[in-house]
Amino acid sequence: MNARFLKIHPRDNVLVALTDLKQGEIIEYEGKTWTLAQDVPAKHKFTTESISAGNHIYMYGVIVGKAKMKLSVGQVITTQNVTHEANSFGEKTEIASWTAPNIEKFINKTFKGFHRADGQVGTANYWLIIPLVFCENRNVEVIKDAFLEELGFAKPNPYKSLVRQMKALYQSGKVQEIDTLAAEQSIIEGTHPLFENINGLKFLTHQGGCGGTRQDSEMLCTLLAGYIHNPNVAGATILSLGCQNAQPAILRDKLEHLQTNFQKPVSILEQQVEGTENQLISEAIKKTFLGLIEVNKIQRQDAPLSKLSIGLECGGSDGFSGISANPTVGHVSDLIVALGGKTVLSEFPELCGVEQELINRCVDNSIAEKFSHLMSAYASAAVKAGSGFDMNPSPGNIKDGLITDAIKSAGAAKKGGTSPVVDVLDYGEYLQKNGLNLLCTPGNDVESTTAMAGSGANIILFTTGLGTPTGNPIVPVIKISSNTQLAERMPDIIDFNTGPIINGEKSIETMSEELLDYIISVASGDQLTKAQQLNQDDFIPWKRGVSL
Incomplete structure (x- = not known):
């Protein structure tokens, strides 16, 4: 690769600057020599030939733009002189063929993952807590606050100490020293988790499930079912209000579509059935904890x-x-x-x-x-x-x-x-x-x-x-x-x-x-x-x- 510029495909009529090029530099490429009339910042493209207005710009061997005006050799292409243009497409015209790369180095390599009953293998082992509707977001956040620190999944916030220091300086009348403070730069690990084979609890709050189109609510259930089915997930706790468009029955249907007789532990609780918020959250926490005990038995293989x-x-x-x-x-x-x-x-x-x-x-x-x-x-x-x-x-x-x-x-x-x-x-x-x-x-x-x-x-x-x-x-x-x-x-x-x-x-x-x-x-x-x-x-x- 040329250390200063690159032509990606033989058909291209632009070069990519790999480093900042200065006005007046001599460019020699494929038997042509010209002097740059302007600076070319690294990552930007400049022409290898004169291009008339309306003619195409080629890069990666395909059309990537159209000249708005006549472009001279060595001119930087910008939003002022080039507009979007792309190749058209139609029916399949070629038979797919492929020469696979050499995989000798990796053919016998393995990774240690979490094997699921359906044959998928996870690279992690998470438990999900999901609201079917945005009305349950607050309850999910309450559960999150209750679980993470107690189970050892919470990580200390380094910025709390920064705020604490600023508070102390303000109270002592030393406001001018605030600019000298700095937050701790290192990423702080959490405490050792109670469940060593679980990577964490994840809380998928969102703004959907009701109030929009029925199609959006159904698609949300499809997406959530995919998350529960993902091999990185061991089980889930679902909170439903009860009256929303994204009904538990829809989620169950989506899960059954992905896997008949879905086997992962999934608990669905409805607030309008459970009664008080305290009853809902307490029941959700208990079911989640019991589920964590079981999925913690799964180990990497x-x-x-x-x-x-x-x-x-x-x-x-x-x-x-x-x-x-x-x-x-x-x-x-x-x-x-x-x-x-x-x-x-x-x-x-x-x-x-x-x-x-x-x-x-x-x-x-x-x-x-x-x-x-x-x-x-x-x-x-x-x-x-x-x-x-x-x-x-x-x-x-x-x-x-x-x-x-x-x-x-x-x-x-x-x-x-x-x-x-x-x-x-x-x-x-x-x-x-x-x-x-x-x-x-x-x-x-x-x-x-x-x-x-x-x-x-x-x-x-x-x-x-x-x-x-x-x-x-x-x-x-x-x-x-x-x-x-x-x-x-x-x-x-x-x-x-x-x-x-x-x-x-x-x-x-x-x-x-x-x-x-x-x-x-x-x-x-x-x-x-x-x-x-x-x-x-x-x-x-x-x-x-x-x-x-």
């Missing part, structure tokens, strides 16, 4: 890597994400698929422009047609709401070189590697087939990770170029930096750094093998991710309105 179900996510992306972090995750996906496991790529608004490639990778026409239908329906809904996929890049994305949704999408799709697409799932559907799956979700980080956990992912890989403090209540989220500067600036957020790819120190293949070793250690419980250490338990169900 060796499991093949084929039992891993890996979610593939990106958030806070930058101009390096599609060059380092995402291709690394993509190669990990290929390794997992070759080993017989499952991977899932979501965020449909961030697949805009690469649809045809994914359609051609589908193993049959029915799967390809389902993907095409979901993409078209989603795009149409966005337009009807006065938006569109072209509005997907955030200000942070644009600032760091992702100026169109097509550029962002072409890089984001690299997380899916090169393996065939074995299945396409609508939101709420559960992973069934080994191989690469596509899951319809928004590009919103938390809505997407929430959905992947509900579809059965037991590990989530989350790439970022800007730093995103996102986790999940039940699935370990491994944060992967696209650049070394981010990893050094936010070490409390980042678990794994692919920056060495950018400076040429390591290859994508080497980094992906190192990442898979790290995944195995997390899946075995030997390491906690930064998101787990920080209790980043983000949970946002998607209401099927437009969300990008």
Whole structure:
């Protein structure tokens, strides 16, 4: 890799600056030489040829934009001179084929997981406490307050001591010294838990279950059933008010749909049946505690890597994400698929422009047609709401070189590697087939990770170029930096750094093998991710309105 700039695909007519390039620098590439007429910040793109107004910008070998005006050689592309444009898509035109990567290093490796009666294997062992409706959120919070510290799952808050110090300075008339204080920087571990084989109690409060559409309430039950069915979950306590749209019967039906004669311990309590709040909460606490005693008997045992179900996510992306972090995750996906496991790529608004490639990778026409239908329906809904996929890049994305949704999408799709697409799932559907799956979700980080956990992912890989403090209540989220500067600036957020790819120190293949070793250690419980250490338990169900 050139230390200063990179051409990703032979068809591209732009180069990516790998470091800040200054006005007046001489660029020599593929027999051409020109002088930069302006500064090019790292992560941004500049043209390799003159491009007329209306002509296409190519990157990753696909259309990623259209010139608004004539662009000269070496000109930086920006939102002022380029607009979103993407490849169209249609029917499947190729037969999916694939050369699997070498898995000799991993073929006999295992992870220590929690084996479930249905054959799934968890990378963690959680008990869930869930309200079926937002009216029960307060009761869930009361139960949370009662349980966590007493069972040893609570972690001390380092900022309480900061407030205590400020209070003392204020009371002693030394306000000017407040600016010199600093909160404790280290991540503080909780006390030793009472139940050594349980990773924690997780509380999935939300704003749904009633008051919206019946469809949203039913979809919430589908999502919650997926969380209870997830291999990382041992059992659950459910609080219902009684009169809401999201009825316990709907949840039971969803659980039975996932597994006939559902075997995990699940207790459902209705406040309007139990009577007083005290009776409801006391009964919920007793049933939960007795359930914890039983699931604490489950211990980690060796499991093949084929039992891993890996979610593939990106958030806070930058101009390096599609060059380092995402291709690394993509190669990990290929390794997992070759080993017989499952991977899932979501965020449909961030697949805009690469649809045809994914359609051609589908193993049959029915799967390809389902993907095409979901993409078209989603795009149409966005337009009807006065938006569109072209509005997907955030200000942070644009600032760091992702100026169109097509550029962002072409890089984001690299997380899916090169393996065939074995299945396409609508939101709420559960992973069934080994191989690469596509899951319809928004590009919103938390809505997407929430959905992947509900579809059965037991590990989530989350790439970022800007730093995103996102986790999940039940699935370990491994944060992967696209650049070394981010990893050094936010070490409390980042678990794994692919920056060495950018400076040429390591290859994508080497980094992906190192990442898979790290995944195995997390899946075995030997390491906690930064998101787990920080209790980043983000949970946002998607209401099927437009969300990008």
